[in-house]
Amino acid sequence: MTLRGGKRAGLATRIGIAVGLVVTLVLLAETTRAQSSAALDQKAALALSQGVVGTAPADYEFTEAQGKRVRLSQYRGKPLVVSFVYTGCYEVCPATTQFLVKALRSAQQTLGADSFHSITIGFNLPHDNPVAMKDFARRHGADLPGWSFLSPDAGRVDALLRDFGFSYAQTAKGFDHVLQLTVVDPEGRIYRQLYGDSFDLPLLVGPLKELVTGQRSASPALADWLERVRLLCTVYDPSAGRYRLNYAVVIELLVGASIVLAGTGSLIYEWRRQRRRSRG
Secondary structure, eight states, rough: HHHHHHHHHHHHHHHHHHOOOHHHHHHHHHHHHOOOOOOSSSHHHHHHHTTTTTTTOOOEEEEESSSOEGGGGTTSSOEEEEEOTTTTTTSSHHHHHHHHHHHHHHHHHHHTTTSEHHHHHHOOOOOOOOHHHHHHHHHTTTTOOTEEEEEEOOOGGGHHHHHHTTEEETTTTTTEEEEEEEOOOOOOEEEHHHHOOOOOHHHHHHHHHHHTTTTOSSSSHHHHHHHHHHHEEEEEEETTTTTEEEEHHHHHHHHHHHHHEEEEEHHHHHHHHHHHHHHO
């Protein structure tokens, strides 16, 4: 009896330590989240972004950097790559655009320079006017063929962003916005959303190739799903003017995975123990 009681006491102690560790990790995650200064609800942003896949944005009008008026429907017939920036950004948008230069160049080299269109839209009006957009493109080397920098009409910005599933929130140093690249099919429907200030080039070239060749995949690749998860694990840091890893989300994911694994292990152990007992 004493030995059994000792085993039970030891088991209770281990369970108590495990529970205490889980509680500590959860509290740490909540503390980190409370200290985060990001204004954008990233889970809601991701839900909105993915919610528009398969839909067709309205036929919005824009003014090109050169002053010409264009409509979104003019880009139909070929795949379209759409990005959003604000020209007053000094770190995130420039870095994202410079990476996009490399990504689009790679896609053009693979598929052909005239196989798809690309547009970058300024969402901070009246500051993102055609002159500002032209200067932004020049400063960051965005001079690839078939790439236009556009200013939307002020009265339709909110509807435009909603149609593309693009979210932003104003901060003390500018805007906290989802790092999103949208691939639109030749019929004008949103086909794929990519996330992050950089990504593996096949994540862009792959969907464009599917659309150019007409061989569309039934569902996003695993790598694309991982990019969506990464959005939930990053947060904007206004003090640094850039995105960083959100450790609160990472800790929550690890805690959740640990609890699931521990629970699964306990169930398997108990099931095997019961089987041995029933056989005996």
